[in-house]
Amino acid sequence: MINTLDKVDELAQALKAVLPMNPQYQQKLDKKFRLEFNYNSNHMEGNTLTYGETELLLIFNETKGNHTLREYEEMKGHDVAIKLIEEWAGDKEHPLTESYIKNLNQVILKEPFWKEAITADGQNTRRLIKIGNYKEFPNSVRLQNGELFNYASPAETPILMQELLNWYRSEESTLHPVTLAAMLHYKFVRIHPFDDGNGRIARLLMNYVLLKNNLPPIIIKAKDKQNYLRALHLADVGNFEPFIDYIANQLVWSLEISISSARGENIEEFEDLDKELFVLQQELKNENVLKTSANAEIIFDTIEENIIPLFILTEEKLVTLKEYFFDFNRRIEYELDDQNGTFIVGTKNSRWEQLKENWLTKQIRAEMKKVKNIKYNYELKGFRKTVSAPSFWLNLEIYFYEYNYTIQTERNRNQPAQMPYGQKLSNIELQNFITPLIKEIIERIKQANGNH
Numbered sequence: 286m287i288n289t290l291d292k293v294d295e296l297a298q299a300l301k302a303v304l305p306m307n308p309q310y311q312q313k314l315d316k317k318f319r320l321e322f323n324y325n326s327n328h329m330e331g332n333t334l335t336y337g338e339t340e341l342l343l344i345f346n347e348t349k350g351n352h353t354l355r356e357y358e359e360m361k362g363h364d365v366a367i368k369l370i371e372e373w374a375g376d377k378e379h380p381l382t383e384s385y386i387k388n389l390n391q392v393i394l395k396e397p398f399w400k401e402a403i404t405a406d407g408q409n410t411r412r413l414i415k416i417g418n419y420k421e422f423p424n425s426v427r428l429q430n431g432e433l434f435n436y437a438s439p440a441e442t443p444i445l446m447q448e449l450l451n452w453y454r455s456e457e458s459t460l461h462p463v464t465l466a467a468m469l470h471y472k473f474v475r476i477h478p479f480d481d482g483n484g485r486i487a488r489l490l491m492n493y494v495l496l497k498n499n500l501p502p503i504i505i506k507a508k509d510k511q512n513y514l515r516a517l518h519l520a521d522v523g524n525f526e527p528f529i530d531y532i533a534n535q536l537v538w539s540l541e542i543s544i545s546s547a548r549g550e551n552i553e554e555f556e557d558l559d560k561e562l563f564v565l566q567q568e569l570k571n572e573n574v575l576k577t578s579a580n581a582e583i584i585f586d587t588i589e590e591n592i593i594p595l596f597i598l599t600e601e602k603l604v605t606l607k608e609y610f611f612d613f614n615r616r617i618e619y620e621l622d623d624q625n626g627t628f629i630v631g632t633k634n635s636r637w638e639q640l641k642e643n644w645l646t647k648q649i650r651a652e653m654k655k656v657k658n659i660k661y662n663y664e665l666k667g668f669r670k671t672v673s674a675p676s677f678w679l680n681l682e683i684y685f686y687e688y689n690y691t692i693q694t695e696r697n698r699n700q701p702a703q704m705p706y707g708q709k710l711s712n713i714e715l716q717n718f719i720t721p722l723i724k725e726i727i728e729r730i731k732q733a734n735g736n737h
Contacts, residue, residue: 289533290461296540298612303547314546318539321504323363326488328507332356355398355619362393363485374496380454381493383446389486390479391417400481414480419443424477436477445476467532471520489692492676495536501543508724515713583706584656584685591710596661596694598712599679599719603663609724611667611674611724620657659683665726668724670734677726681718 306314309471324339334342334357338350343364348357366389373385394416401411412422419442424585437445450471456465470491492502505513534664546552596617607613661681667674682693684701693701702718704710 287528289537291412293463293533293536296537296544296555300501300540300544303544306547307549310549311545314543314552316344317542317546317552318502318504319364319367319659322367322488322492322502323360324506325507326485327356327360327363329505330484331509332360334360344442355395358395359393362395366392366485366489367492370493371496371562372491374452374623377497381490383450385419386446386478386486386490387419387500390664391487392484393412393485393489401488412480414679419446419478422480422624424480436475442476442478445653446478449473449476462494462498462500462530463533463536466491467529468525469494470532471525471528474517475521491532500536501539503532503539505535515711518713518717577647584690587685587690587706588659588683591704592659594710595681595715595718597683599661599663599723600714600720602723603665603679603726605664610676611669612665614662614664616662618660618662620660655687658685668733673733675733677729679722679726692718694718708714 305311320336320340320343323343324336327334327339333352334350334525336346338352339360341347341349342357342360361379370387373379373381394414397557398414399411400414415421420439422517423435423438449469452472453465453469456468460468470487473487473490474483479486487707488505488727513531516531519525520528542552600615627678659682661683663680664676664678666676668676680695689703689705690705692703
């Protein structure tokens with residue numbers, strides 16, 4: 286990460302050396318940042334305006350396409366919010382305040398509206414979204430593994446927001462601007478103070494810090510959303526460096542574009558081509574043109590690349606507990622269209638290398654065109670520390686459908702995680718599925734140990 290921050294500093298000096306910019310080049314660069322920021326930040330939150338429609342709306346005040354009025358209004362509101370943070374960043378006398386942040390929420394959301402929400406116990410509901418005020422109800426998000434992730438409570442929010450701004454003022458002249466911007470973003474998102482608009486405001490505040498330090502704004506690309514969220518999830522477990530590094534790398538892009546613009550070089554061609562290809566891809570997906578239909582090869586690859594690693598990672602986490610039990614058992618079963626069977630039966634002498642060799646056979650591959658589900662059970666049998674010697678187990682069930690598959694556990698049985706074919710899961714994404722399950726086993730073992 287230090288090398289990335291050094292690169293930011295070097296590029297910032299290089300940009301400073303080619304300033305002031307030719308007014309024509311500056312105007313072109315400002316337009317690019319404006320459109321990129323508005324399009325990507327809103328697109329990431331579900332706004333369906335294309336890049337071209339965003340340009341038509343913001344530059345020519347005209348509309349095109351079949352979108353809701355709210356989508357047009359929020360895009361225009363976000364554009365106003367960008368101008369606000371630019372003004373605030375240029376005013377060195379007035380500090381960032383809670384009233385400024387509440388104003389941003391009011392500007393980007395425009396007016397109150399009804400929205401689908403999730404209650405604290407995971408039930409779906411509808412809620413009136415009030416603007417410009419902190420949340421009155423708990424807000425949460427459902428993770429890919431089906432778990433609910435809860436943010437700060439409504440009672441905690443005002444205090445935490447005061448503490449956040451106190452932290453910001455105390456670190457404003459100490460931390461590197463990139464570190465300060467990234468951590469302000471993360472700490473704000475972790476509170477999630479409003480009913481809606483938190484992600485957009487976090488990115489606006491982050492760019493407020495950068496602009497105040499005479500750096501260009503950064504654009505979190507909608508196509509890179511998964512990497513962005515992955516870095517945020519690492520910060521959730523106390524590992525902040527990947528997120529700071531991610532933000533620094535996005536700033537490197539902005540600095541390089543700015544330097545190229547100052548030199549009169551083309552800043553449009555390759556980036557815009559890539560963006561248009563991405564927009565086209567999303568449109569095709571929305572029209573169900575690019576759906577990947579299940580076949581024997583795709584299902585086989587899914588099991589080899591995602592499912593077996595999920596099983597292995599589960600056992601890697603549980604292996605240290607084996608000595609406290611009399612026995613353990615691993616069992617993996619499959620169900621075909623016309624029969625059931627067990628293709629891997631785990632014993633305490635079996636090794637995953639051998640099991641995978643057994644799995645990766647032509648016979649199994651041929652059967653994949655008929656597979657309906659795979660069920661994995663890992664049992665720790667007979668806890669040695671108690672007279673009753675209870676057993677503990679973990680279950681995972683994978684169901685294969687025409688265009689996706691689901692990973693189901695006891696915790697997400699009502700809303701299993703749906704996964705598309707052809708996407709290899711990262712180690713972090715695999716961990717997200719099993720971490721809450723293993724934590725449950727640990728708690729149950731603690732309780733059994735406390736009652737012996």
